[in-house]
Amino acid sequence: MIDLSKISTRAPEGLDKDKTKKKTEKIAKRIGELAEIMKAQKKHSLLIVFQGMDSSGKDGSTEHVFGATSPSHVSVKGFKKPTEEEFAHDFLWRVTKEAPAKGMIKIFVRSHYEDILVQRVHKWVTEERVTQRINAINAWETLLIEDNNTTILKFYLHLSKERQEEKLQERIDIPEKNWKHNPGDWEERKFWDEYMRVYEDAINRSVVPWIIAPVDQRWYRNYFIASKVLETMENMDLEFPILKDGQA
Amino acid sequence: MIDLSKISTRAPEGLDKDKTKKKTEKIAKRIGELAEIMKAQKKHSLLIVFQGMDSSGKDGSTEHVFGATSPSHVSVKGFKKPTEEEFAHDFLWRVTKEAPAKGMIKIFVRSHYEDILVQRVHKWVTEERVTQRINAINAWETLLIEDNNTTILKFYLHLSKERQEEKLQERIDIPEKNWKHNPGDWEERKFWDEYMRVYEDAINRSVVPWIIAPVDQRWYRNYFIASKVLETMENMDLEFPILKDGQA
Known part of the structure; x- marks a missing residue:
């Protein structure tokens, strides 16, 4: 069980900022090279989910890891307040059509998780509905993995x-x-404390594990996320x- | 009137390849910076169209100019052979919904022009229909400019x-x-000669002018296109x- 209050939001002590930034640039270039092979091979797809509190760096991570x-x-697909048409459908309706095609990387800036986070904090949904939605999310993410060879990396920007x-x-300023x-x-x-509670619950009830990224320092955030993405892609048996x- | 056979497909003599490559990298970085201001300002949008013969470098241009x-x-939106559903609609149906939102850059890799190029070469459309389609294209591009503050840069990769x-x-190999x-x-x-004829006609009957990019050498192609894009963005009065x- 993950307890967010026990996990650091900062870089490990003693890490050199400038060296780390240079490493991140190299990693980002390598990600770009592997992405071309993924596209050529059309076998794998990669879904990146960025969730986190306001100003946690969802756009900044996108820019530095995939720049x-x-x-x-x-x-990139950013999920904002649903439109009227979207509200007139189930919560996954607008999301499923955004799944990455084989060969592609898709980044969700916010995601289907909003519907069990912001809506839950403000009590716009019942707890019973939250449980139903968590089950639906787990089923859909499993479908992507099993039926479209998708790798899912969900980052909670801590x-x-x-x-x-x-x-x-x-x-x-x-x-x-x-x-x-x-x-x-x-x-x-x-509503900070309430958000922490629902994030923690969402993370702990997820079938696909979440990655907790410490984001207080932008330079370490970028390095941490880029490293995880590269490690994942290196293990994908990508080849032309x-x-x-x-x-x- | 543009006569493609009179326009060089190569870099001007004497241009230094390595220096030009370095310039292109700098330009690409500057484009990235201006793109962020465009996004923040949400006032302008930019539509880039890449058209050209097979292997003319539509994807390579995308990578180096916007990398x-x-x-x-x-x-990026790539237009491939239309699906059955797309064939069941007018030729612009699948295109109009891909117009860039305010603040965004959209790249068309191939475009609505395919329907007056490949289809015309193979005589799948009548000449009367081609004229109707050219009128429709001119009307739609004008709409984007006038009604959504879109700048359109159409590159013919020569x-x-x-x-x-x-x-x-x-x-x-x-x-x-x-x-x-x-x-x-x-x-x-x-069908090379026939393609040249229909490209030339499409270019000459377009209301929004085409830019003829010499693309025989990749390094000059990237520099040429990146320079035009940057020049255009610099003139957009972009500001946070x-x-x-x-x-x-």
Whole structure:
């Protein structure tokens, strides 16, 4: 059982920031190379899920981990407040059609998990419905793995409450970040403890394991996530398909 | 009037390859930075169209020009042989929903132009229908510009017939390129002159001007296209939206 309060949100002591940043750049390049092989081979697909509190760095992680991958090989789907049409369907309706095709990497910035997080915190769903949804999520993720050779990496971006305050304040203080400012984020922050409780429960009831990424320092966050992604891709037996004699 | 046979497919004489490659890398980084401002500002959108003969480098251009842009800010739509459902609709049906949202860059690898190129070469459409389609394309592109503040950059990747043969042969000879080999490309090559004729006509009857990119050398192709994209973005009055007093 995972207890988030027992897991550090920071880099291990003594890690060199500049060296780590350089490593991350190299890893990101290698991810880009492997992504091309994945595309060529059309055998595997990779689904990355980024979930975390506001300002935990979902977009920043996308940029630094996949910033050296051709947009031909990776695409991003951000899940925002559902539209009227989406609300008129089951919660997975808008999600299932976004599953990655063979050969592709898909990044979910927020995901189907929102429907058992924000909705649960505000009690817009009953606990019974939450359990039904968790079962549906586990069944769908299993389907992707078994029926489309998809690897799923779900990252919980683990941010401390103190660091969130600093980052939200930056969005007001730094002009280039003003566009990220949203007064609603400060409102949601008041529900911090309740969010931790529902995240923990979602993580512990998930069949596909979550990866807890310490994100208080951006440089370590990027390195941590990039390393996990690369490790996963290195283990995928990726190779360019080769023409056999007489195939040309 | 553009006469493709009069336009060079190669880099200007005397251009230094290594220096140009380095310049392209810098330009690609700058494009990535401006893409973030575009996303933040949510005022402009950019549609890039890549059209050209097989092996002219549509995917390679995507990778090198936008390889340093976060996948949060750019996405690629490749248009392949239409599905049954798509064939059951007008030719623009599958295209219009792929228009870039405000703040986003969308790359079309092949596009709505296929329906007046490959279909015309093989006489699957009448000349009357071709004219109707050209009118429809001009109307739709005008709509994007006028009604969604979209800038459209259409690149014709101008490849020589000799260079195409070398590049198609590489796909057979080099194992890492085998996956790109498609015997159908050699068949289509037999219609080269007819393709040139319909491309030229499409280009000359377009309201939004085409950019003719010389692509025989990959390094110059990347530089040429990246420069045009950057020049366009630099002229877009992109800026981060700044909070006014009392807005936070």
